[in-house]
Amino acid sequence: MELNRKLLACATTAAELVNIDHVTIGIGFTAVTTSDGGIGIAANGVALDGCCAGNVDIVDFEGCPATDLLQLIMEPAPMARTMALATINALNHRQALAMPEDPGNAILFDRFGIRSDARVAMVGYFPPLVYLFEKKGVHLSIIDDTKGLGNKKTFYDQLDGWADVLLITATSIINNSTETILSHAGPDLKTVLLGPSTPMIPKAFAGLPIDMLAGSAITEPRQTLKIVRHGGGTRALKPFTRKVYWLAA
Known part of the structure; x- marks a missing residue:
């Protein structure tokens, strides 16, 4: 859990400055977008059978401070941590874009x-x-x-x-x-x-x-969100x- 705490600490300052725009939960990935144009994804760590069956209460984070969703990185539920990790990646979107590439490994x-x-x-x-x-x-x-x-x-x-x-x-x-x-x-x-x-x-x-x-x-945020919605x-x-x-x- 120490890694979770470090990720929370590293992303808190950025999270205090923005709100959550959209949370998109697909079959394979979850995507989060923020009010400053950030976008991040994370692989779903659990099967979504229960969610698809309507057995999960929905918490609407859209329009809320990004800190609300970020805090879930410390929660025990894997799906909560998935949304939080996607949020962390959205908050770090610009920094990631500036990093060097290794397209062919x-x-x-x-x-x-x-x-x-x-x-x-x-x-x-x-x-x-x-x-x-x-x-x-x-x-x-x-x-x-x-x-x-x-x-x-x-x-x-x-x-x-x-x-x-x-x-x-x-x-x-x-x-x-x-x-x-x-x-x-x-x-x-x-x-x-x-x-x-x-x-x-x-x-x-x-x-x-x-x-x-x-x-x-x-x-390409728009195309990425479409793929997440379509279960890609x-x-x-x-x-x-x-x-x-x-x-x-």
Whole structure:
């Protein structure tokens, strides 16, 4: 939960200056827009069956101070944290747009030596990266609870000695597992937090063994909102975002 507190602290000043315009909850992603033109997304950390069945009370945050929605990053409900993370990304939208790009994953692959015979541990199944890794002959160990992949004990043991690089989906922030995963990291392990949900706020990760943030900066807000409304996923969002990154010194 310390990461949640840091994200809250980093975004509070910006949140005090703006209101929430719209909250859009799709099947795969949630999007939030703010009164200063910001937009952010976060992957839904839970299935929406209950929501679709009308079993969830709706709280209308639209028109409210962004601080109201931001506070939910400390709540126990995953969907509340999803909305809060999308808000954090909306508040950081302009800063993310100014970050350098890595459209073809060249920085990711070259900086961390991901080539033939490299050993990569992956939290969250990323089909495009899995395809590239397998093509390069990279040794993979994957854990993904939603897909029933991997054994946690075996996976965590591999983070100290076996794996060269650890890739963690930013959805781990939503299910509060980021810090637990990192607690198993060995001293030589290189770690990347990635995916469209990634908050591109390096200060929030101070003190954690994160070597790279690899996220998305939205370039076409209207198209992004349409895709979220229509239940689109990462592949559909890709043409309307830029892959941006930050590297630790």
